[in-house]
Amino acid sequence: MPLVIFDCDGGLVDSEPISNRILAADITAAGWPMTTAECIERFKGARLTVVQATVEKRIGDRLGDAWLNDHYERIFEAFRAEIKPIPGAREVLENLSDSEIPFCVASQGPVRKMQITLGATGMWPLVDGHVYSATMVERPKPAPDLFLYAAAAEGYLTDDCIVVEDSATGVKAAVAAQMRVIGFAADDTDAPALADAGAQSIISDMNMLMPLL
Numbered sequence: 578m579p580l581v582i583f584d585c586d587g588g589l590v591d592s593e594p595i596s597n598r599i600l601a602a603d604i605t606a607a608g609w610p611m612t613t614a615e616c617i618e619r620f621k622g623a624r625l626t627v628v629q630a631t632v633e634k635r636i637g638d639r640l641g642d643a644w645l646n647d648h649y650e651r652i653f654e655a656f657r658a659e660i661k662p663i664p665g666a667r668e669v670l671e672n673l674s675d676s677e678i679p680f681c682v683a684s685q686g687p688v689r690k691m692q693i694t695l696g697a698t699g700m701w702p703l704v705d706g707h708v709y710s711a712t713m714v715e716r717p718k719p720a721p722d723l724f725l726y727a728a729a730a731e732g733y734l735t736d737d738c739i740v741v742e743d744s745a746t747g748v749k750a751a752v753a754a755q756m757r758v759i760g761f762a763a764d765d766t767d768a769p770a771l772a773d774a775g776a777q778s779i780i781s782d783m784n785m786l787m788p789l790l
Contacts, residue, residue: 587761743760
């Protein structure tokens with residue numbers, strides 16, 4: 578029985594449009610004009626500490642220690658008001674649970690963020706105790722550290738893991754961890770990047786996942 582490892586943002590919850598809208602606004606306010614679309618293209622799948630370092634290098638100035646915390650608070654407020662699940666995601670988790678197929682979540686974001694997004698969409702009770710953040714490891718995706726950590730914590734070898742990822746960064750991390758990867762591309766234009774990164778299968782709807790496990 579495989580362990581299914583889900584990314585959270587863009588895989589279980591439709592957080593990318595919200596978080597990138599606010600991130601683009603904060604980056605613009607810092608002195609680097611950026612649209613939401615440009616933010617998604619440049620930073621999708623990146624850890625926010627990496628984003629902050631990139632912005633600081635671009636503007637030639639430090640954003641300050643409070644910038645990241647203030648940014649997270651703005652995002653969390655928007656999530657509480659706006660977050661929606663990826664269509665079919667909750668049903669997939671319920672089906673996996675009913676079928677006794679183990680699963681967990683491994684995300685670049687902090688656990689608090691996942692508590693808010695998965696809590697607001699009714700999925701937190703399904704994953705509580707099986708959630709892993711890049712803050713728990715030395716290197717974020719695209720390094721394999723987070724997926725290796727999650728697999729070890731759940732008691733699984735890499736050969737017995739299937740990762741479901743919506744970003745090329747995440748796919749590369751799963752490939753580096755020597756795990757099978759299913760790319761999730763709700764927008765078909767994202768599919769080529771996932772395939773190029775190493776996804777063995779690509780789905781455009783979460784309801785397509787169960788037959789591939």
